[in-house]
Amino acid sequence: MRETLNITTFDKGIIAAPDQEDIALGACVASTNIDGEVETGKLRGIDKVSSVSASYGLNIRKGAFLRDGSTYDFIGEDSNNNYIVALTDFYGTLGSSNLVTSNVSAATCFTAHNRAVHVGTGNGSANVPKWIGHIDYGQFGNSAPSGIVVANAECASVYGTSAGQFNITVGTGVLEVGGARNYFPGKTYYWALSFIYDGYQESPLQAAPGVTPPSDKTYYPITITAYGGNSSPSSFNSRISGINLYRAETDVDTSLKSSYRLVKTIGINDMLTTVLGNKVLTYNDYADFSAIGAGISYEANSGMPETLTTSIVNYALSTAIEGYHFVAKCYHASIPDAANYIFRSKELRFDMFDWTNDLVRLPEIPTAIIGYEGRLYAFSENKVYRIDPVNLIIEDIFEGAGARSDRSVCVTPYGLFFANSNDAYRLFNNEISIISEVIRVSSSGNASWQTMAFGTQYPIAIYDAKKSYVLFLTSSSSKLRAWAFHIIKNRWDYWTFDDEVATTQTSGAFAGKDGEIYFSNGSALLKLYGTTNAQYGWSWTSGEIGFGNNSQKKQLNKIITNGTGTPTIKYGTDGGTVTTNTATSDSYINSYIKTLQLQVSGATTVEVDNIAIVFRRMVGER
Numbered sequence: 358m359r360e361t362l363n364i365t366t367f368d369k370g371i372i373a374a375p376d377q378e379d380i381a382l383g384a385c386v387a388s389t390n391i392d393g394e395v396e397t398g399k400l401r402g403i404d405k406v407s408s409v410s411a412s413y414g415l416n417i418r419k420g421a422f423l424r425d426g427s428t429y430d431f432i433g434e435d436s437n438n439n440y441i442v443a444l445t446d447f448y449g450t451l452g453s454s455n456l457v458t459s460n461v462s463a464a465t466c467f468t469a470h471n472r473a474v475h476v477g478t479g480n481g482s483a484n485v486p487k488w489i490g491h492i493d494y495g496q497f498g499n500s501a502p503s504g505i506v507v508a509n510a511e512c513a514s515v516y517g518t519s520a521g522q523f524n525i526t527v528g529t530g531v532l533e534v535g536g537a538r539n540y541f542p543g544k545t546y547y548w549a550l551s552f553i554y555d556g557y558q559e560s561p562l563q564a565a566p567g568v569t570p571p572s573d574k575t576y577y578p579i580t581i582t583a584y585g586g587n588s589s590p591s592s593f594n595s596r597i598s599g600i601n602l603y604r605a606e607t608d609v610d611t612s613l614k615s616s617y618r619l620v621k622t623i624g625i626n627d628m629l630t631t632v633l634g635n636k637v638l639t640y641n642d643y644a645d646f647s648a649i650g651a652g653i654s655y656e657a658n659s660g661m662p663e664t665l666t667t668s669i670v671n672y673a674l675s676t677a678i679e680g681y682h683f684v685a686k687c688y689h690a691s692i693p694d695a696a697n698y699i700f701r702s703k704e705l706r707f708d709m710f711d712w713t714n715d716l717v718r719l720p721e722i723p724t725a726i727i728g729y730e731g732r733l734y735a736f737s738e739n740k741v742y743r744i745d746p747v748n749l750i751i752e753d754i755f756e757g758a759g760a761r762s763d764r765s766v767c768v769t770p771y772g773l774f775f776a777n778s779n780d781a782y783r784l785f786n787n788e789i790s791i792i793s794e795v796i797r798v799s800s801s802g803n804a805s806w807q808t809m810a811f812g813t814q815y816p817i818a819i820y821d822a823k824k825s826y827v828l829f830l831t832s833s834s835s836k837l838r839a840w841a842f843h844i845i846k847n848r849w850d851y852w853t854f855d856d857e858v859a860t861t862q863t864s865g866a867f868a869g870k871d872g873e874i875y876f877s878n879g880s881a882l883l884k885l886y887g888t889t890n891a892q893y894g895w896s897w898t899s900g901e902i903g904f905g906n907n908s909q910k911k912q913l914n915k916i917i918t919n920g921t922g923t924p925t926i927k928y929g930t931d932g933g934t935v936t937t938n939t940a941t942s943d944s945y946i947n948s949y950i951k952t953l954q955l956q957v958s959g960a961t962t963v964e965v966d967n968i969a970i971v972f973r974r975m976v977g978e979r
Contacts, residue, residue: 370848407887678728822872
């Protein structure tokens with residue numbers, strides 16, 4: 358009696374298990390370019406990539422989007438020459454401009470915040486981090502700068518008498534007739550400036566020489582000079598939006614110096630008086646802290662120690678979590694092993710680092726850091742560190758799992774995914790699980806996780822929001838490959854893109870504003886699934902099918918496929934090579950077998966809804 362074995366679902370993906378006979382009927386031991394997001398009972402190729410540009414973004418390894426209203430610019434690393442570039446008007450008229458062309462290492466990182474991208478350029482002494490963004494205010498009554506502004510990330514003190522610097526001059530004290538006596542002999546008074554960047558970040562303090570009154574005084578006139586403010590306003594850091602004037606004094610009895618307390622905040626556009634080529638402002642300080650916000654100490658206002666003279670570190674890794682900017686794999690001249698440290702910025706002030714206090718030291722140099730569910734995670738090749746981002750303590754260490762590089766980690770709504778040369782992993786509900794176990798090795802010699810090419814740049818982990826995949830991109834013979842893990846369906850697919858997408862060591866991938874994925878390969882900037890009316894050729898190879906009894910002889914009558922177009926059907930029997938025989942759908946075969954292995958493949962637009970295998974058991978024969 359003839360029987361029919363129907364394969365109606367193809368929802369289990371690849372299971373490259375050691376024993377193919379244990380593989381579920383809807384699974385496969387190998388496949389290429391199968392789209393696991395289509396209807397459950399269908400074999401279909403993934404949509405082809407499309408070319409976004411053959412002129413711009415050809416070597417973008419990573420980066421972040423900078424938004425200005427409805428315009429998006431992509432700030433990224435052009436790894437062909439280690440430049441920081443802008444892909445301008447990314448969703449409009451795409452263009453490109455070089456932003457930083459020197460002292461950029463291959464280890465860059467990008468963190469977007471407000472209207473800027475904070476860029477780490479490496480952990481060498483010359484790898485100065487950058488601030489790249491938009492500024493909506495001018496200085497000294499001038500217009501705001503247009504386009505993308507590139508500046509050093511450090512909120513530096515610019516105290517001095519050269520063009521682009523500010524200075525304090527303390528005038529002669531005045532005792533008003535009948536006025537209060539606010540300044541006294543025996544005390545020394547100090548005035549200091551800090552500089553406001555971006556409207557909310559503050560530089561370290563810089564003080565003028567102290568003044569000791571010869572007699573009681575009511576006030577002191579404090580003149581702040583912006584050198585070159587009129588003659589060369591472009592010499593000023595365009596991020597500076599204002600100045601904070603602070604004052605400290607010594608105690609008469611102990612001579613101890615008080616904390617610096619805020620006297621007045623001065624907007625950069627309040628300095629409009631021109632003297633020679635400079636801009637000046639004079640403020641009569643009555644020592645009463647009457648201005649709005651006055652009286653607060655510098656340390657309380659900025660969160661930084663008065664004694665700190667620099668507030669930045671050079672870094673190669675970064676992430677943002679809980680309103681803080683974390684940087685790692687660092688360099689600082691005062692910390693010999695800074696590469697082992699993670700430093701935390703002040704809250705919401707991503708370029709202000711108290712590198713003397715806000716830090717945590719790791720026992721090894723991290724390969725990646727990322728924020729996830731209120732915790733900071735740091736990785737090495739075979740360890741994961743969970744860190745409390747508020748108290749800056751290592752809460753737990755997970756052994757045996759790790760990340761190859763900072764590009765081998767990605768956050769999704771369904772967990773934190775990461776990979777090294779051994780496996781791919783998922784962190785969810787504070788537990789790490791290996792997700793690549795079913796593809797780690799292949800008993801049939803097909804592609805597996807451990808046959809991937811793990812160069813210094815791979816794998817690249819990236820979340821595909823459109824299809825709920827996590828893609829682990831790699832390269833084989835300079836061609837793009839992807840192990841694709843469907844999070845919802847818990848299945849693996851392997852994509853070769855028909856060997857049409859080249860790769861180089863400068864290749865990279867990044868997600869767009871709507872979760873779409875872009876890939877640069879040295880000759881083009883491409884968009885995954887960008888061609889919706891054409892698919893890659895695909896193949897699907899079953900496990901060994903024994904029809905319930907592997908040792909019983911059967912007569913194989915037909916292999917029938919239903920769907921769109923004409924697929925190619927190949928098969929092997931009794932453990933033989935799967936490509937040995939070729940069949941035509943619904944045509945008689947009449948071959949005697951014990952087990953069967955199928956390979957079904959299709960060119961673009963070919964789809965298979967189900968597979969039916971018609972056979973007859975040979976009762977009593979073995």
